[in-house]
Amino acid sequence: MLSQSKDRPFILVTSEERSQVLEKINTQNWAKEIYIKLKVNTDFQVKTFYKNPESYIKQLPFNWSKGQKNSFPPFYKTYHVENGVQKNLDNATDVEKKHMELLVKYLQVSLDCGIMYYLTQDEKYAYVASSILYSFTKSAQKSKLSDWHGRGGWLFPNDGFREVRVIGYKVPLIYDFTAPYIKNGGQAFDIIKNKKVFFPVNELQDVCRTYADITVNYGQTGSNHSVLESPNLVYNALAMDDKKEREKLLSYFLTKNTVNQDALNVMAKNYKNKGDIWPETSQYLNHSTAILAKLLLVVNRYNSSLKLGEKYQNILFALPRLDYFVYPNNEIIRWGDGHRRAHVPYEAYENAYVLAKMDSLQELQDEFSPLIKRAMTKGKYHRKNPEALFWYNNDMSKEVAKIELPRTDRVYHAGIVLQRNLSSTNDPKDGLMCFVGGAHMVHGHAEGMNIELYGKGQVLGVDHGRKNYGQDLHENYSRIFAAHNTVIVNGSSKGEGGWVNLGINTVKPIAMEPKVGAEGVSPYHSFSLTSFEDNKGEKAEATQERTLALIRTSPTTGYYVDVFRSKSKLPNEYHDYLYHSIGDMLLFENDDIKLEKAPNRYQVNAKAEWVHNKQYRNPGWHFFKHVKTSKVYDKDVKATFHTKRLAQGGVFMQLHIPGFKNRTFTKVKAPITFEAPKPYDNLPTPTLVIRNEGEAWGNPFVVVFEPFNEKEKPTIRSVSKIEQDGLYKGLKIVSKTPSGVLIQYVITQSKDEIFQGDDIYFEGTFAIITVDENVILKSIYVGDGKNLRYRDHTVQTDSSNSYYKSYSN
Structure with a gap:
């Protein structure tokens, strides 16, 4: 690699560019605002420093009990131990956090002073910057680098990953800005000698080498860790005064991979x-x-x-x-x-x-x-x-x-297929959107084939999210099946293998309309059919399909249809359909459903062995509280989630669930949903669980979801299933919309199946026939299929397998 010999600074900006920077400050308001804010904050620190340099520097977290006479002490080492096991600093104690925050704070002050010295050439800033950097350099060298190459550090012995992200990258930048002062004989304050001294550049170079080494030889590859550590590597490489060493270290960012750090050429893949x-x-x-x-x-x-x-x-x-x-x-x-x-x-x-x-x-x-x-x-x-x-x-x-x-989009590595339908009112509260997805990745969850649903301005059907890593809630709920809107098979769905033993298969699209980037044949309808293999461990062994449809019925109304098929290879199978919604309560509107307390229903694995990042208490539903369940109930069910304390006013999600044999219904309070709108970010999450004894394929879980707000009434008047030979084939949905009554026949099948009814013949996956209350045809939509006949209307699709025609006057 070729590079000219350079005078410092040059990492972020060069001395030659200084006049251009000052010109911006003098002529452009945005630049002046940045400068003034930086100057005000930095001048306060400089003034405080000059009052008593010794007192100011001693605010750094020096461990004086470990120091020797007339010598700089080491810093307190910041590390976190739980039950005798060293852990990263995500859940550090207040004292541990304070030590970490002090180092970060004073190094940032030093960097800000370095920048102000560059801008003003006033040596008072360089004196403060170099004095803090001098003390850091002296004390940091008193520590021994951890020998734990997984995540080892220097000042944070078991979390070097954090150390280089919050501390390590600042040190070379401070040096780069203050180097002209230091190399021209500028001095730093020494709190041990209580006087100004010349800055030991060679020692600073050793500190920068050490931080570069943490990235090159510590940490992990194949994840975002390599990216997050790269600023530390690049800046410390560029801090090297020896050109050959600088180029060698920089090569570890550009092309030279190690067992602990991916280079750019690998990350770019x-x-x-x-x-x-x-x-x-x-x-x-x-x-x-x-x-x-x-x-x-x-x-x-x-x-x-x-x-x-x-x-x-x-x-x-x-x-x-x-x-x-x-x-x-x-x-x-x-x-x-x-x-x-x-x-x-x-x-x-x-x-x-x-x-x-x-x-x-x-x-x-x-x-x-x-x-x-x-x-x-x-x-x-x-x-x-x-x-x-x-x-x-x-x-x-x-x-x-x-x-x-776009109407549809995909997040390919996450197995996500999303659908949206924005309203002609341009009001976000009238928009509709949903997605289905699931896959294994770093920081992914073992979530199965999961959905989220949006309505009336809020994400109502929610994924739980996450808070602090390493905690019981995160490991044994947030990142496993029970925290998601999915189906759990035989009480045993789990992740296995891969990143921290959370490996699952990827949700795969079988059919969707519109295709990504396409306009869509209908302005009102879209759908996806996806598949998933729940085969991790040995007790689920299930094949699954999920049809998720978005159906708009007016500029302000619409609903979702969710059809989840699941079957296991194992005998005595059972399947549980989970749906979480932000809200105050879930109310069943069937008077004859009797719910009884069942506190032990989901507690089988509550005390199972848990090994951090390796073994979990699957499927996680032991966190469910206030469990109330029905006896077997085979009638149609209507239930509503009430969400009445939003700033925007009350919002509801009503569920219509066609009845099938061997079903029980349970409502629970799941843990809070992180980042939910207030006050629901601190309240339990009402959750519905539907259990099916036996396979749920021929007669799958079928739920119609309609969101509405407190100023509206739900539009859906009835939902009834369409069957053939005792097996589910679709739904008849009657709605009273602002523009009139709609009767919609929604056919949802597996790929290339055939439905033969009295008035409908359909060879395909998904179709909607819409008529008015006088049974006058309004539209035919084929999301995926070849042939459809409704009474005397016949449709044959082209190569796209999709079709839409409106018959409205």
Whole structure:
């Protein structure tokens, strides 16, 4: 690799660029705001330091009891132990957190002072920055690097992964900004000698080598860990004053892989095609890509001949994808450890734009410039970080992007197939959206074939989410079957193998309409048919199919149809259908359903062996409380989830469940749903469990869901099943909508099956026939099928196997 000899600073910005940066501050309001905020906060720290340097520096978490006379003591080592087992710092004690936070705080003060020295050339800032860095350098070297190569660290012995993310990457940046001061004889304050001393650059170089070594030789590959540790590696590599050593360490980021760290050329394989995304959950996929985009820019600025933007364009194209996985209220669909709400990395958009300009990539410039303008116009993005001063300009086009959300989309690595139908009212509360999915990945959950449902402005049919890693709730509920809207087979569905023994198969699409990127043949209907093999462990051994349909009946109304088929190879099988909804209560509207307390119903595995990240108390339903269950009940059921304490007013989800033999109904209080709207983020989650004794294939679980609010009435008047030879084939659904009564025949079959009724013949997977109250045909929709006949109307589809025709006047 070639690079010219460079004077510091050069990691984030160069001395030659200083006049341009100052020009921005003097002429552009956004730059001036960043500068003033940085100066005010930093001046307060500098003033406090100058009052008493010794007292100020001694706020760092020095462990004086371990120190020797006339020598710097080590820092308190921050590590977390539970039941004699060393664990990472996700669940650290308050004292442990305080030590960690102090180091982070003072290193950030030092970095801010370094930046202010670069901007002002005032040595008072460099003196403070170098004094903090000097004390850190002296004390850090008193510690011994952990020999645990899984996640070992230096100051955090069993969580080096966290150490390099919150501490390690700051040290080289502080040095880079203060190096001109240090190398020109600038001094730092020594709290042991109580005087100014020259800065030991060679010792600082050793500290940076150690942090680079933690990333190169510690940690894990094949996950986002390599990405999250890469800033530490890149910045510490660039902190090396010896050019050959700098280039060698930087090669570990670019091309040289180790057993503990993936290089860029391996990480980039996750972006094989344009539009591919990092294959984890939502907060990790965008965060990982944003980090890589920033590092591509940093290293490309260091050596522009690398042309990293040109070489790794697909990484940059991945950045906007999360914008398309949102509900009408802008919350994110949730899978695995993903969050409901996430910050869109607009800074990463700007980094991608700057890199695209460097490498003359016009398509990428055209992609990101309108997106950045859109975010700024909507008030969602304000430049606020010092990097903006260094890198960004007002050189973008004035075009504002308009994001057109597709009717259907897929998150391929998560097995997700989503459907949406935005209303012509343009009110998010009138939008409809749902998804089905499930797959194994890092930070994925053993969730089976899971769904979420949106209605009246909220995600009502919810995935539980997650909070702190390593806790009983997370390991034995959040990340296994019972926390999801799925089917548990024989009480034994589980994950096995793969990442932390949570491996499951991927949900696979059998049929869907519209196809991803297609318009859709009908403005009112869409559906997906997916399959899943629940065969981990030895006690489920099930094959499953799920039909999920979204049916709009007016600009403000609509419903979902969920048909879940499940059968096991094992004798004495039983299947449990779970549906969680935010809310206050679940009420059955059938007077003759009698529910009795059953506190032990789900407690079989409550005390089973649990080994962190290895063995779990599957399927997790021992967390269910206030369990009340019915005797066998084979009639149609109507039930409603009441959600009355939302800021927007009351919202309801009504369920119509056709009756089948061998069914029992149970309602429980499941644990809270994380990131639910207040106050439901601190309340139990009402949950319905339907048990079917025997196979649930020929007569599957069938539920029609209708959301409505307190100012409306539900539109569905009746739901009855359509059968052939005693087996389920579809539904007759009668609705009273704002525009009139609709009668809809919804046929839901497995692929290429045939239904023969009195008035309907259908060869295919999914179809809807809509008539009015006078039985006058209004429309025919074929989502997937070949032939359909309704009375004297005959439909044969083309090669797409889909069709829609409206007969309205």
